[in-house]
Amino acid sequence: MYNQRNAAPLFSERTLFFLVFGVVTLVLVGGGIGTVSWINSQLSGFRTQANNSPNYTNYSTDPADPAKPYLQTASLTAMSKYITEHPQPQNVQILKGMDTAAIANYMVNMVAGGLKVDCTYCHVLSNGNFADDTNPQKVKARQMMLMSQDLNQNFVAQLPASVGGKQVTCATCHNGKPVNFNGGNSGALSNYPADQSPLPDTFQLKLESPADLDLLLITGKKDPDLAAVQYNQQTMTHFTQALGNGCAFCHNANYFPGNEQPPKAHALIMLKMAQHINATYKPIMNNKVPSCWMCHRGQQLPPGSANPGQIPEVLGYKPQ
Ligand code: HEC
Ligand code: HEC
Ligand code: HEC
Ligand code: HEC
Incomplete structure (x- = not known):
């Protein structure tokens, strides 16, 4: 009798404990998973995507x-x-x-x-x-x-x-498109998702002459004119949008003229390549103006580029 009287409340207390414990655990785990997947979804835009x-x-x-x-x-x-x-x-x-x-x-x-x-x-x-x-x-x-x-x-x-x-x-x-793969007629940035691009629609990389590269250097200039500063900012915005990376991918953000980050040197090679495409191949490209976006499409490495061995040897270079 004694045992029975005592056992009953003990049992229901336990049940209550496990019920509350279970519900709290579910809420915590569910919330945890929800938070993690929310953070994940927020971050996914920043990740480098698959390169194939x-x-x-x-x-x-x-x-x-x-x-x-x-x-x-x-x-x-x-x-x-x-x-x-x-x-x-x-x-x-x-x-x-x-x-x-x-x-x-x-x-x-x-x-x-x-x-x-x-x-x-x-x-x-x-x-x-x-x-x-x-x-x-x-x-x-x-x-x-x-x-x-x-x-x-x-x-x-x-x-x-x-x-x-x-x-x-x-x-x-x-x-995956024979023509108009770079958006509109300008061939510039009109393919950007509108909400991602703070650039004016008319902005194109200035690729006309090698001297344009010097236009990008503004630090230490005594009176850089507004046009030069704007040109630098629009170009740098184009770079970050096109490659899906922040300024610090290429720059020591404490000193922009520095060259500590290898991608900056890589970007300079690419800029010269874009100038070369513009100067040499516009006639066969229906006069479309190249941009970093044309190949990179928001990714550090262009999603449509080939892995070693995927293209005929004559069309590529042999890695050292
Ligand atoms: C965008 C244009 C283009 C498309 C699309 C294309 N080809 Fe070609 N193809 C070429 C060019 C250019 C050559 C010549 C390459 C050269 O001169 O070295 C060629 C050459 C060839 C040859 C060699 C012919 C010979 O004996 O000289 C074959 C075979 C061939 N293509 C098959 C195909 C097949 C199969 C498809 C479809 C799956 C295809 N091509 C799609 C442009 C194209
Ligand atoms: C550096 C960038 C670039 C590369 C690499 C490139 N193309 Fe093009 N191609 C263009 C541009 C830009 C146009 C013009 C597109 C337009 O008018 O909207 C074009 C147009 C063409 C056209 C004419 C389309 C038309 O109907 O007017 C053909 C055919 C073509 N490319 C085939 C090729 C083939 C085949 C390769 C690979 C061997 C290739 N392209 C690689 C940039 C490129
Ligand atoms: C993909 C690489 C890359 C990214 C991303 C990038 N830059 Fe640049 N930046 C360069 C290159 C290349 C130059 C020109 C260097 C040269 O001509 O020697 C440059 C030049 C500059 C300069 C002029 C430096 C000088 O020497 O006067 C400033 C300022 C600058 N960038 C700011 C930014 C800002 C702000 C961002 C982010 C919004 C940014 N950059 C993103 C590659 C990059
Ligand atoms: C014709 C296509 C094409 C264009 C246009 C192009 N790129 Fe690239 N870019 C490539 C390819 C392909 C690679 C990858 C090379 C590799 O994997 O070694 C690359 C790699 C890079 C890298 C190296 C990333 C790293 O990890 O260091 C940078 C930086 C870069 N590009 C910047 C630019 C900038 C800035 C522009 C515009 C001025 C540009 N690219 C325009 C094709 C292009």
Whole structure:
């Protein structure tokens, strides 16, 4: 009896304890998970994202694949037939030393994949002849290959291997579109999500002459005019937006003229590359003005750039 009288309240107290304990634990754990995932969601915009562009990886030969609607079955059939009939290519000017199968592989993944277009965008396939040059887009694509080669060998190759060893390929600029991939006609910044860009719509990187690089230096100038300061600020804003990084990625924020941070030197090489693109290749780029955003798209390394071994050797540089 004694035990029974005592056991009952003891039991319910315990139950109460576990009930309260359980509810408090649930609330704490739930709140904790909620807070962590909220912080996570806030931070995700600041993280460097995966460097493999879905524009040119994960290729599937199934044209019915909703991710690959741009390749036609007829083109792929013509491709297989052409490879069997011509194990060696008939009319290559740039991709020398590659057999037809290797060229076709590059075409599928990097060229058609990089622009998300069918083979017929460049090849006249009424006779299944991939060697035919009558489509002017094919001739233009050759010039684009030479441009990519030039950028890789003369600029990207100057970056130390520690940066990532990535190289320029069609998707680096095109990002899955043949034209207008950089927004509007100006080809400048109009592709920025509006709420992220404090830049005036009309701002373009000034790339006209090498002297423009000096325009960026304002520290220590006695009376830097307002235009120079504005130019520096807009360019630096472009850099941070385009690369998805803050000022301190490139600068010692206590002394902007300093050169402690390697990315600053890398950015200077890139700026010269952008000037070179502007000076040399605007005519083949439908007069579009290049920008850092064109390749970087808010990421430290351009999402459409190629990993080592993904592009034909002739179009890249050999890492030391
Ligand atoms: C954006 C334009 C473009 C697209 C799209 C394209 N190609 Fe090409 N293709 C070219 C160029 C340019 C060459 C010539 C390269 C050279 O001269 O070194 C070429 C050459 C070839 C050759 C070698 C032909 C020969 O014998 O000389 C094959 C095979 C080929 N392409 C297959 C394909 C296939 C398959 C597709 C679709 C998956 C495709 N291409 C999509 C531009 C393109
Ligand atoms: C440095 C950036 C850059 C690279 C790298 C690049 N392109 Fe282009 N390409 C452009 C620009 C900019 C245009 C003009 C787009 C527009 O008019 O909106 C263009 C236009 C083209 C066009 C003409 C499209 C049309 O219908 O007018 C073709 C074809 C083309 N590129 C193929 C290629 C191929 C193939 C590669 C890879 C071998 C390549 N591009 C690499 C920047 C680039
Ligand atoms: C991607 C790298 C990069 C980022 C990010 C960047 N800068 Fe720069 N900054 C440079 C380069 C390159 C120069 C020019 C250096 C040269 O010409 O020698 C420069 C120059 C400057 C100068 C002039 C320094 C001088 O010597 O007179 C100032 C000031 C400056 N940046 C401020 C900023 C601010 C503020 C931010 C953030 C909003 C920023 N930068 C973000 C690369 C960067
Ligand atoms: C034609 C495409 C292209 C354009 C335009 C371009 N970049 Fe790059 N950039 C690349 C590639 C590709 C890499 C990666 C190289 C590697 O992995 O080694 C790179 C790497 C960099 C890096 C190195 C990051 C690090 O960790 O140090 C910086 C900084 C950079 N770019 C700044 C710029 C700036 C600033 C501009 C505009 C003036 C610009 N880029 C324009 C293609 C481009």
